[in-house]
Amino acid sequence: MIYTPLTKKALSLAFEAHKNQLDKSELPYIFHPFHLAEQMGEKYTTCVALLHDVVEDSKYTIQDLIELGFPSQVIEAIKVLIHSNDIPYFDYINRVKMNPMATRVKIVDLIHNSDLTRLNKISTDDLRRIDEYKKALLILEKKLNRLGVRKIIIGVRTF
Numbered sequence: 090m091i092y093t094p095l096t097k098k099a100l101s102l103a104f105e106a107h108k109n110q111l112d113k114s115e116l117p118y119i120f121h122p123f124h125l126a127e128q129m130g131e132k133y134t135t136c137v138a139l140l141h142d143v144v145e146d147s148k149y150t151i152q153d154l155i156e157l158g159f160p161s162q163v164i165e166a167i168k169v170l171i172h173s174n175d176i177p178y179f180d181y182i183n184r185v186k187m188n189p190m191a192t193r194v195k196i197v198d199l200i201h202n203s204d205l206t207r208l209n210k211i212s213t214d215d216l217r218r219i220d221e222y223k224k225a226l227l228i229l230e231k232k233l234n235r236l237g238v239r240k241i242i243i244g245v246r247t248f
Contacts, residue, residue: 090126091135098157099136100126106147114209118146125197137166137194145171166190182225186232196229 090096103122110118125138136159143149144167154164169191172181185195199222205211 090123090129091132093132095159096126096132096135096139099139099159099163102149102154102157103139103143106143106149110146112207114207116207118142121201124201125194128197129193133160133163133166134190134193136163137170137190138197140167141170141194141198143167162190166194170195178221179225179228182228186229189232192229192232196226199226199229 090100104119107117107119107122112118112121122139122142125141126135129135129138140154140159140163144151144154151164151168154167166188169185169188172178176184182195185191201207203219203222203226205215205219208215
């Protein structure tokens with residue numbers, strides 16, 4: 090993770106937004122955005138990684154992020170990463186791939202969310218979701234490759 094005044098602000102806000110939330114394994118949810126941010130190599134993508142679920146999963150709004158002074162590039166990537174249930178999943182993924190910063194964060198998000206070792210029990214729904222994530226990863230990685238970004242390899246920081 091890159092530590093700048095901006096990323097520290099994002100770090101504090103992410104912690105505040107997720108401090109009482111738990112993931113599916115009953116671990117503090119904040120570990121997830123921290124994990125993503127650790128894999129980012131630039132301050133704006135680090136902010137997006139830290140804040141990617143803040144608007145969806147807390148009381149904070151896009152307007153709050155704007156008022157806190159986050160740059161428009163960060164705000165736009167976060168907007169793109171918000172998935173509304175009324176949008177089919179692959180339409181959402183195709184929207185994400187139009188924003189390179191959102192694409193990078195979403196790829197790492199999908200890889201982390203595909204790690205079945207994070208779960209205490211694996212259900213058939215989990216397996217179905219992982220298959221969907223694999224398809225989404227292919228779409229997003231193809232887009233980054235066309236943009237000249239090296240292929241992302243699980244467990245290797247290639248940004």
